[in-house]
Structure formats: structure tokens, C-alpha cells
Amino acid sequence: MSKPPDPPTTTTPRAGPASGRASHWVVHMNHINRSWSWALLGLLVGLHLWPSAPAGWVWWVLFAQFLLYPQLAYLLARRASEPLTAEIRNMLCDAFVLGGWSAGMGFPLWIAFLLGVGPCINLVAFQGGQGVLKALAAHGLGMVLAGAVLGWRFEPHTSLPVTLLSMASLSAYLVVFGLSAQTRAVKLDQVRQRLRRNEQALQAQLDEIRLLQSQLKEEVDRDHLTGLYNRRHLAATIDRELARCARDDAPISAMMVDIDHFKLINDGHGHPVGDEVLKAVAEVISQSLRAGDIACRYGGEEFLLLLPGMPLGAAEARAHDIRRQVALLNLSAHGVALQVHVSVGVAEAPQNATDSASLVRQADAALYRAKHLGRNRVEISA
Numbered sequence: 001m002s003k004p005p006d007p008p009t010t011t012t013p014r015a016g017p018a019s020g021r022a023s024h025w026v027v028h029m030n031h032i033n034r035s036w037s038w039a040l041l042g043l044l045v046g047l048h049l050w051p052s053a054p055a056g057w058v059w060w061v062l063f064a065q066f067l068l069y070p071q072l073a074y075l076l077a078r079r080a081s082e083p084l085t086a087e088i089r090n091m092l093c094d095a096f097v098l099g100g101w102s103a104g105m106g107f108p109l110w111i112a113f114l115l116g117v118g119p120c121i122n123l124v125a126f127q128g129g130q131g132v133l134k135a136l137a138a139h140g141l142g143m144v145l146a147g148a149v150l151g152w153r154f155e156p157h158t159s160l161p162v163t164l165l166s167m168a169s170l171s172a173y174l175v176v177f178g179l180s181a182q183t184r185a186v187k188l189d190q191v192r193q194r195l196r197r198n199e200q201a202l203q204a205q206l207d208e209i210r211l212l213q214s215q216l217k218e219e220v221d222r223d224h225l226t227g228l229y230n231r232r233h234l235a236a237t238i239d240r241e242l243a244r245c246a247r248d249d250a251p252i253s254a255m256m257v258d259i260d261h262f263k264l265i266n267d268g269h270g271h272p273v274g275d276e277v278l279k280a281v282a283e284v285i286s287q288s289l290r291a292g293d294i295a296c297r298y299g300g301e302e303f304l305l306l307l308p309g310m311p312l313g314a315a316e317a318r319a320h321d322i323r324r325q326v327a328l329l330n331l332s333a334h335g336v337a338l339q340v341h342v343s344v345g346v347a348e349a350p351q352n353a354t355d356s357a358s359l360v361r362q363a364d365a366a367l368y369r370a371k372h373l374g375r376n377r378v379e380i381s382a
């Protein structure tokens with residue numbers, strides 16, 4: 001008899017002796033259990049036959065069957081290309097030969113019970129209900145063949161020592177069987193827990209990578225000085241925004257904001273002061289944004305705002321607001337107050353343009369006009 005583990009669906013490693021790796025765990029486990037349980041069965045059968053003083057060859061058969069056969073079965077399974085299939089075949093073979101021993105001895109009740117129930121338990125553990133049917137069929141076939149060859153006898157009596165040893169053997173077998181299943185279940189649970197922990201760690205790493213990726217994308221799309229989007233982001237979104245507004249039959253305005261005489265600020269107070277002014281103007285622009293608006297640093301001291309859904313009139317009002325807010329900025333450099341102004345050009349699609357390039361061009365042209373007309377003012381596209 002050999003005892004079962006968890007389901008037989010496993011594909012855990014198997015190897016022939018030549019590979020130097022461990023054998024399939026089912027083959028290994030069945031080898032151990034078949035070795036001791038069959039030795040016990042051999043002892044039982046020997047004890048039962050002893051009083052009838054059988055011929056010498058019977059002892060050799062007993063020796064071959066109950067001590068050598070388990071080793072042979074192990075070697076065959078270990079060398080097989082499909083160790084699990086080979087082991088199932090071994091279990092069917094067990095059922096068959098034990099059926100033969102049962103019939104050959106005239107069905108001694110306790111021994112026959114033990115010889116029948118062992119293979120059934122093994123095969124049910126590996127193949128479910130189908131396994132029991134196969135075990136019974138193989139066992140029955142073994143009985144029929146042995147009965148046909150050796151003649152049918154029915155001598156159910158077993159001596160007290162044989163009966164007691166049979167009971168003890170069955171108990172030991174069931175205990176080992178249960179322990180083995182429990183050990184296997186605990187191991188599987190540990191593996192499952194480890195897998196779950198690994199999966200969680202992997203998930204955390206993936207989340208971190210996704211976060212870094214989005215931060216990286218954000219970095220790539222942002223102007224480092226002002227924190228506004230850069231032209232790269234504008235180029236990637238402007239056509240999509242225009243198409244979306246066209247689909248919704250909604251206007252979209254573009255606003256070009258340029259700091260007046262910025263070169264003078266740089267030249268008069270230094271580049272770092274110029275940077276602070278750029279940041280301050282960018283902050284005013286940021287404060288004016290609604291959700292969905294896109295503001296980017298378009299050039300050195302030039303900003304472009306994309307205002308989806310906003311008609312030209314509303315955009316013009318917003319431009320005036322920005323111009324006023326910038327003029328109200330309370331900036332100073334080296335103790336000297338800085339007066340900053342911006343000029344703004346506004347255009348709208350579809351009123352002034354139908355594509356992104358001409359929309360930006362129209363806003364730029366309006367800005368140029370604002371500069372030309374004296375700066376610190378807002379002009380809308382004609």
C-alpha cells in the first residue's frame with residue numbers, strides 16, 4: 001500500500017536518476033510508503049501462510065512480491081517520461097496483484113479487506129471516484145485470474161495474531177495517510193501565502209513604477225522654471241482639444257501673453273530677477289485657469305493659454321483680467337519696485353481659425369498688434 005497526497009494535477013519536477021535531480025514528489029512519497037506498507041503486508045501474508053507450511057518457493061515469491069516489487073515499481077516510475085502516469089499505473093498494478101493474493105489465499109477476511117481497501121484509498125486520493133472504480137476493476141481482475149489459475153477457495157478465517165496485526169497495519173496506514181495529507185496541506189498553504197506576499201510586493205513595485213512613469217511624463221511635459229506645461233505638451237494636445245470642441249460644436253480660444261520689455265528687466269536687474277518675474281506672471285496665469293484649460297510657456301517670456309469651450313468675448317475678458325492682475329503684482333528687485341506689464345492677443349476657433357496652426361498664428365498676430373499699439377493691452381483677432 002502507498003498513501004496519497006493532494007490532487008494529481010501537479011507538474012512538479014521529475015527526473016531520471018541520470019539527471020541527478022530529485023524524483024517527482026509523488027513517486028518519492030509512494031516509494032517510501034509502498035516500501036514499509038508492503039513489507040508489513042508481506043509479514044501478514046507470511047504469518048497467515050506459516051501454519052500451512054507452504055513450499056519453499058512460496059517464500060521466494062513472497063519475498064519478491066512484498067520486498068522487491070516496491071523497489072521495481074519505484075525504478076520504473078522514476079525512469080518514466082511521465083512519472084505521475086507511471087505511478088498511477090503502479091497503483092493499478094498494486095490493486096491487481098493484491099487481488100491475486102487475496103483470491104490465491106482463499107479470501108482470508110482481514111487480509112483480503114486490507115489488500116482491497118489500500119489500493120482503493122490510494123487511487124481515490126489521486127483520481128477521485130473514477131480511481132475507486134479503476135482500483136476495484138483491477139483488484140477484481142487480479143482475483144479472477146488467480147482464482148482461474150489456482151482454483152477458487154473460500155477460507156475467511158484468520159488467526160488472532162494475523163487479525164490483530166491486520167488491524168494495527170490498517171490503523172498505522174490510515175494515520176500515516178492522514179498525517180501526510182495534513183503535512184502537504186500545510187506546505188501548500190505556506191506556498192500560497194508566500195506567493196500572495198510576493199504578488200503584493202510585485203503589485204507595490206508596479207504601482208511605484210506607474211507613479212514614477214506618470215511623474216516622468218509630467219516632468220517631460222512641464223517647464224521647469226514656471227511649472228506650466230511646455231510647448232511639447234501643447235503640440236501633443238492642441239489638435240485633440242480642437243477636434244473635441246469641433247465635435248461638441250463648442251468654441252475654443254487661444255490666448256498669447258507676452259511680458260512687455262522683458263529684456264529691460266533682465267538687463268537692468270539681472271537674469272535671476274527676470275526668472276522671478278516669469279514665475280510671478282506664470283502664477284497669475286495659473287490662478288486664472290479653469291479645469292480643462294491648458295497653459296504653457298510658449299517661448300522665453302511668452303505664454304499660450306488654450307481655453308476649450310470659451311468664446312472670443314469671454315476669452316478677451318479673461319485676458320483683460322490677467323493683464324490687470326499682472327500690473328497689480330507687487331514685485332521689487334534690490335529695493336526697487338518693478339512694474340510688470342503684459343500684452344495679450346486672443347483668437348478663437350472656429351471664428352478666426354479652423355486648425356491649430358492658424359489659431360496660434362491668429363493669437364500671435366493679435367499679440368503683435370497689441371505690442372504695436374503701445375503694449376499693456378489686449379487685442380482680439382480681427
Ligand SMILES: Nc1nc2c(ncn2[C@@H]2O[C@H](COP(=O)(O)OP(=O)(O)OP(=O)(O)O)[C@@H](O)[C@H]2O)c(=O)[nH]1
Binds near residue numbers: 371
Ligand atoms: N530671465 C530670463 N530671461 C529669459 C528667459 N528666456 C528668455 N529670456 C529673455 O527674454 C528676453 C526677450 O526679449 P525680447 O524678445 O526682446 O522681448 P521684450 O524685451 O520683452 O520686448 P517686447 O516683447 O517687444 O515687449 C530676452 O532678453 C531673453 O534673454 C528665461 O528663461 N529667463
